[in-house]
Amino acid sequence: MGKFNINHFICRSDNYGVIISDKNSGLTASIDAPDAEIIDQELKRNDLKLTHLFITHKHLDHIEGIEYLKDKYGCTVIGPEKEKDEIPLLDITVIDEEYIDFSGSPIKIIATPGHTLGHIIYHFEQDNLLFAGDTLFLMGCGRVFEGTHRQMFESLEKIKKLSPDTTIYCGHEYSLANAKFVASILPDNNNIKKRLHEIELLRNKNKHTLPTLLNDELKTNLFLMSDNPSLKKKLDMSDATEEEIFSELRTKKDNF
């Protein structure tokens, strides 16, 4: 396996905490800070000291633990320049396409406006890892709270272009509800049927469904499948643009 250990756990009700640490250097980052107490417990359990916090966006369920963790570990807090006034204790702010270094691994910042206007995701290029916050979920995408459907569509297009073997960690465990929605739109698609079944089995045992692989999302996440002919037909939108298909799906999901 790669150079990193990744520890993945549920906090609050359905947020994911993710801790990534370099096996050699010991440098350790948490993606977002949903719950300081649980993140701290996980750090202690694995004998790790937090050196970095990578923040994806300003929502309280992603930043509430920053103050405690910064105070306890003196970690470097990195987050989006566009939300710097709404995220506490940022040491470094970053913009689209900027690179930062984590333990010798280049991380590309990708701006993904839509869920919030300043939302960013962290792409560990060499390691094929993506921390997608609330932009992409397993078989779903984030609600569009601040941006436009066009912005969210374009943000997801950026993710689609990454290597299909990218492993993706997301901000929430929403997979079952997402899979049910997707199956309601394309009930006869075998990839979707199979995945819904797998997710049901996992969730019945209260197990995590994440991380996911981009390749699996390309086959089962309708929000990345706007060019799929059977989807267009099903929505009765054969002449529509991909962006229009995306927008229709997002609206349907909001009302599902």
Ligand SMILES: [Zn+2]
């Ligand atoms: Zn959010």
